[in-house]
Amino acid sequence: VLSACASQSALAEGKGLHAYIVKSGYALDVTVCNAIVKMYGNCGSLKDARRMFDGMPKRDVVSWNVMMAGYAQHGHGTEALQLFKQMEFEGVIPNTTTFAHILSACASQAALVEGMQVHANIVASGFDLVVVVGNALVNMY
DSSP: OHHHHHHTTOHHHHHHHHHHHHHHTOTTOHHHHHHHHHHHHHTTOHHHHHHHHHHOSSOOHHHHHHHHHHHHHTTOHHHHHHHHHHHHHTTOOOOHHHHHHHHHHHHHHTOHHHHHHHHHHHHHHTOTTOHHHHHHHHHHO
16 A cells, blocks of 8 residues: 555655554564655655654665665755665665666766766676666666
């Protein structure tokens, strides 16, 4: 249901569902929290998305990816890049989705130097031959 709210930008319904999830006790589940962050991000409510993200008791790589995607999707590439740096600092290992989102953020900000640094990280990670990452690299350059 959260994904339906996100795809239709039904923010009011999503907030109501979020409140129900909290009351039901499911707000501690990382998968549910990720869906809430994604819903807020897709609806353009980035402050709510970040508040949810920051309040998560546990985060996985998907958590980071959905928050970065929300920033990138709405033209907040600088925030996405900062989040990527925080992710690396906290020792979370990026995956191909992470790299696709952060390259999109670099492209939207014309952040070529940062994009080249990410590219080096991609090569070191062995993801340079993955199609989605290659497409994001072409878009960024």
